[in-house]
Amino acid sequence: MLRGALPARAGRRTNLGLLVLLLVAGGTGVLAFGVGTPLPSRLVAAAHGAAGLGLLLLVPWKAVVVRRSRARTRGRRDPTAAWGLAVLVGLTVVTGLLHTVAGPGLAVGGVALLQVHVATAVGTAVLLAVHAVGSRQRPRRGDASRRGLLRAGDLAVAAAALWGAVEGGLRLTGAPGARRRGTGSHERGSGDPAAMPVTQWFTDAVPDDAGGTVELVAGGRTTRLRAADLDRGDTVTAVLDCTGGWYATQEWRGVRLDRLLAGAGLPEDGSVDVVSVTGYRRRLPLADAGALLLATHCAGRPLSAGHGAPVRLVAPGRRGYWWVKWVRRVEVVDAPWWLQPPFPLT
Known part of the structure; x- marks a missing residue:
């Protein structure tokens, strides 16, 4: 199977296969940060894992x-x-595998293994661009030939089979990775x-003083609400799925x-x-307001400072960076929700 799935002769097609796998792994890695719903996140995580493992097949x-x-x-190129x-x-491949198997508890010099994985992936993208620019190989019409596409399909099948074998091995051995969520995150503190x-987004930090009021701006009016007045008994059981590689229900x-915005025009x-x-x-989206919660308590206890006290947003089905901590203002605007960077920049 493997012999037929990969190029019979090492050369241009090998490099092309590696390039495609690297692009798929990188693209799905970025996409995985933004997808939080079960089925799409599982498909993205599977494609990411298969592409990464597929690189090993071409070694x-x-x-x-x-x-x-x-x-x-020799002697002509650095x-x-x-x-x-x-x-x-x-x-990148090794740290990704270790995080998959063992979870977010592993660290290198105090830095979580998943962060090392992301950092090396970014470095890979930079050097890949440098390497590709310096290469003399250019796209050819034959790259998209029927034979080329069949070989690409065989490589994809082999990579998916290897990913399936790793997942099966995790389940047979009972390793922590067998209990991952569809996003690839491991359970911590449910x-x-x-x-x-x-944890918080890398550009953010726990404030010294989060204040005690929230401004609600809607319908041309600004209302200041005490955080204590936002505990109105509404509850939701939701999964906080952090891009740091862990989740908690x-x-x-x-x-x-x-409810807070009712009657505001x-x-x-x-x-x-x-x-x-x-x-x-x-x-x-304002249409999602019925599913969003301004939370003051978690598991029956007031929020701690690290978890967003006195008020944080709960956004079920979205990754953790959507769950804004230490909420100061909620403002209704006319602009579409997608008119913003896909990931926070500040």
């Missing part, structure tokens, strides 16, 4: 390519970028907020956003900006 062929290239270009790219690709990790209590196709005291913000 023997790439080794032949490297030996030939060294013989032809191999530093190429070797740096190989090292970063290897580190039902126990004190055991839930304190908790019961959140506070007030539903649609809202625009038909508007959005709602939720802004933190730190300046961090996310914009969500």
Whole structure:
């Protein structure tokens, strides 16, 4: 199967296969940060894992390519970028596998393994661009031939089979990775907020003073509400799925956003900006207001400072960076919700 799935001769098609797998792995890795609903996130995570493992299938062929290239270009081309790219690709695959198997508890020098995985992936993207620009290979019409597409399909099947074998092995051995969520996240602190990790987007930080009021701007009016007045008994059990590689299922209590905005004369196709005291913000569709909660409590206890006290947004079905902490202002706007960076920049 493997022999027929991969290029019979090491060379251009090997490099092309590696490039496609790297692009798929990188693209699905970025996409995985934004997808939180079960089925789409599972498909994205599976494609990401299969593409990463597929790189290992091409290692023997790439080794032949490297030996030939060294013989032809000895002394004429600096191999530093190429070797740096190989090292970063290897580190990215290894750290991804270790995080998958063991979960977010592993760290390197105090840095979570998933963060190392992301950092090496970014470095890989940079060196891949440098390496591709310096390469003499250019696209050809034959790259999209029937034979080329069949071989690409065989490679995809082999990569998916390898991913399936790894997943099966995790389940047979009972490794922590067998209990991952569809996004690839591992469970941490469900039902126990004190055991839930304190994390935030890399541009954000726990404020010294989160204040005690929330501004509600809607229908041309600004209303200031005490955080204590937002505990109106509305509850929702939702999964906080952090891009740091962990998730926790908790019961959140506070007030539903649609109840808070009732009678405010809202625009038909508007959005709602939720802004933190730190300046961090996310914009969500106003149509989702019935599913959004301004939470003051988690698992029956008041929120801690690290988890967004006194008020945080709960956005079921969205990744953790949508769950704005330390909410200072909620503002209804006419702009579409998608008119913002896909990931927070501040």
